[in-house]
Amino acid sequence: MSEVAEKVKAPAEPLFSKKNRKLVTDPLSDNNPITIQVLGICSALAITVQVEQAVVMSAAVFFVLALGNVVISMLRNLIPGRIRIIVQLVVVASLVIMVNQVLMAYLPDVSAKLSVFVGLIITNCIIMGRFEAFAMGNKPWPSFMDAVGNASGYAIILIMVAVVRELLGSGSFFGIPILGSPIPVEGYPNGTGLFDMGYMNNNLMVLPPMALIVVGIIIWIQRSRNKNLIESH
Amino acid sequence: MQETLSIFVKGIFSENMIFAYFLGMCSYLAVSKTVKTAVGLGAAVIFVLGITIPINYLLENYVLKEGALAWLNPEYGVGGSSTINLSFLSFIMFIAVIASIVQLVEMLVEKFAPSLYGALGIFLPLIAVNCAILGGALFMQDRQYTSVGDATAFGIGSGIGWFLAIVAIAAIREKIKYSHVPAPLRGLGITFIITGLMGMAFMSFMGIEY
Numbered sequence: 001m002s003e004v005a006e007k008v009k010a011p012a013e014p015l016f017s018k019k020n021r022k023l024v025t026d027p028l029s030d031n032n033p034i035t036i037q038v039l040g041i042c043s044a045l046a047i048t049v050q051v052e053q054a055v056v057m058s059a060a061v062f063f064v065l066a067l068g069n070v071v072i073s074m075l076r077n078l079i080p081g082r083i084r085i086i087v088q089l090v091v092v093a094s095l096v097i098m099v100n101q102v103l104m105a106y107l108p109d110v111s112a113k114l115s116v117f118v119g120l121i122i123t124n125c126i127i128m129g130r131f132e133a134f135a136m137g138n139k140p141w142p143s144f145m146d147a148v149g150n151a152s153g154y155a156i157i158l159i160m161v162a163v164v165r166e167l168l169g170s171g172s173f174f175g176i177p178i179l180g181s182p183i184p185v186e187g188y189p190n191g192t193g194l195f196d197m198g199y200m201n202n203n204l205m206v207l208p209p210m211a212l213i214v215v216g217i218i219i220w221i222q223r224s225r226n227k228n229l230i231e232s233h
Numbered sequence: 234m235q236e237t238l239s240i241f242v243k244g245i246f247s248e249n250m251i252f253a254y255f256l257g258m259c260s261y262l263a264v265s266k267t268v269k270t271a272v273g274l275g276a277a278v279i280f281v282l283g284i285t286i287p288i289n290y291l292l293e294n295y296v297l298k299e300g301a302l303a304w305l306n307p308e309y310g311v312g313g314s315s316t317i318n319l320s321f322l323s324f325i326m327f328i329a330v331i332a333s334i335v336q337l338v339e340m341l342v343e344k345f346a347p348s349l350y351g352a353l354g355i356f357l358p359l360i361a362v363n364c365a366i367l368g369g370a371l372f373m374q375d376r377q378y379t380s381v382g383d384a385t386a387f388g389i390g391s392g393i394g395w396f397l398a399i400v401a402i403a404a405i406r407e408k409i410k411y412s413h414v415p416a417p418l419r420g421l422g423i424t425f426i427i428t429g430l431m432g433m434a435f436m437s438f439m440g441i442e443y
Contacts, residue, residue: 038421041258042364085361086332093325101321116371119324123364125259208253209432216418216425223417231420 023145027153029226033126034157035219036229040126043117044158045211051174054162056110057117058155060103064095064121065130066147072135073143079136088131089122096121126154161214169205171195237386240378244390246438250365251398252431257365261399262424271403273349274360275396277338279389281360282369285334286388287381289327289370297323327370328361335361365395402428 033039040061047053071091072079079087100118103111111118121127130150135143166172171179171194180193188196204210223229250256257278264274295301299318303310309317338360343350360366369391378384405427414423 035421038262039259041262042255042368045255045258086329089328089332089361090325093328097321097324100324116368116375119371120256120364120368122324122328123362123367125362125364128362207433207436208255209429209436211255212425212429212432216422216429219422219425220415220418223422227416230416 020142020145023142024149024152027146027149028156029153029222030229032153032157032222033129033150034154034215035222037129039129040124040154041215043120043124044154044161045208045215047114047117048158048162048165048211048214049169049206050113050166051159051162053110053113054158055155056103056107057114058151058158060096060099060118061121061124061126061154062148062151063099064092065127065151066144068092068095068127069130069135069143069147070140072131073138073140076136084136085128088128092122092127126150157215157218160218161211164214165205165210168202169210171199171201237383240383241386241390244387244392245394245397246435248391249394249398249435250368250391251395251428252435254368256368257363257395260360260363261395261402261428262421265399265403265406265424268400268403268407271399272396275399277342277360278363278365278395279392281331281334281338281366282388282392282395283385284388285331285366286369286373287385288330288334290373290378290381290384292326292330293323293374297326323374327374328367331366331370332361335366365391398431401431 027033031037034041034044043057043061047057068088068091072088075087075091096119099121100111103114103118130146134146138146163173166174167179171177171182177193179199180191180195182191182195182201184191190196190198193199244250247253251258251261260274265271293301295304297319299320300309300311300313300316301319302317303313306313308314339350369388373384373387376387378387402424406424409423409427418426
């Protein structure tokens with residue numbers, strides 16, 4: 001039996017063949033999960049006030065998506081079609097519980113700031129969307145590459161939005177005040193750095209609606225550079 | 234009673250699921266092309282939130298929370314000799330409850346309202362993975378409401394808030410088809426920006442004292 005199976009087996013594809021590399025590079029821009037596939041918006045917008053939160057969130061999504069895609073891809077022939085959503089939810093939920101326990105133990109501050117949004121990775125559409133669209137029909141290794149690509153595409157947008165919002169909203173990057181500090185010190189009644197010259201933080205950037213507008217502008221820039229992505233309505 | 238009412242009104246306006254927390258954005262963007270389907274999905278979300286939040290509340294307070302199993306044996310309670318804390322299981326329990334309720338709603342809609350079922354099509358199963366539903370359960374856990382009544386008020390209130398948001402954006406998108414939007418902004422881009430502006434408008438409700 002095993003001899004027969006070996007004979008029909010197709011020649012092994014190299015691990016980093018052109019097709020596999022395309023799986024990683026495509027979601028970075030032309031098929032980006034957030035701006036093109038419209039997946040995973042909820043968390044992308046809510047946790048982009050600071051870069052640190054965005055980085056931790058991206059890492060968590062990367063872990064869950066990569067492991068989940070591989071697990072679902074290995075189970076794909078065993079899952080009955082009718083209950084596949086529930087099976088997928090159980091796999092994601094167990095992975096997210098692991099991430100949440102690790103965050104609570106080692107990064108309690110960030111975990112408190114992310115609050116419910118770690119749990120919401122379970123219903124992050126990127127995860128379920130990639131399971132349905134890719135992992136259910138492909139082998140583990142391409143599924144892993146697909147997960148790497150999509151998680152990175154998600155991370156790029158998340159970090160871009162967070163950099164804009166943190167820089168303009170709080171004048172800092174990764175918690176380091178690079179534009180000076182608005183708190184007055186001796187000799188500088190208006191604060192230090194740019195604030196001494198009359199600069200002020202744009203508090204609107206910290207509020208939720210600006211996340212939507214920043215993502216809208218990113219979409220605008222991306223689509224005006226690549227005309228193929230323009231929608232009819 | 235007054236507090237319950239304030240939780241209800243807050244859920245609709247100042248703590249609106251879409252405009253303040255961006256929960257359920259995926260289906261909000263995908264199903265808001267026409268008002269008719271938006272109304273159907275919005276009603277389904279109100280219904281599912283109104284049922285799952287109280288069920289998850291009971292689950293949280295009588296099974297999962299630290300010492301919640303005290304009704305079985307006082308030793309399991311807080312301060313007992315063998316305190317049980319199952320809160321690490323909450324994600325998986327909440328999502329299981331939500332998935333089964335959604336399956337039930339899908340079966341009921343298919344039986345009693347076939348036209349609605351046809352209109353919503355594949356979107357009903359998607360409610361199970363709608364962030365607004367799980368987000369509601371997690372907020373309920375986070376905010377520690379004091380009674381089932383408060384939790385239900387929160388569930389129905391935030392459902393109505395979600396309904397308002399999706400119906401409003403669907404109506405705007407129906408009109409926007411006839412206006413000259415810059416080509417790269419068409420579709421997704423302009424929807425994001427309009428949602429942002431609506432969010433700013435909804436923020437004015439935050440000033441109201443409840």
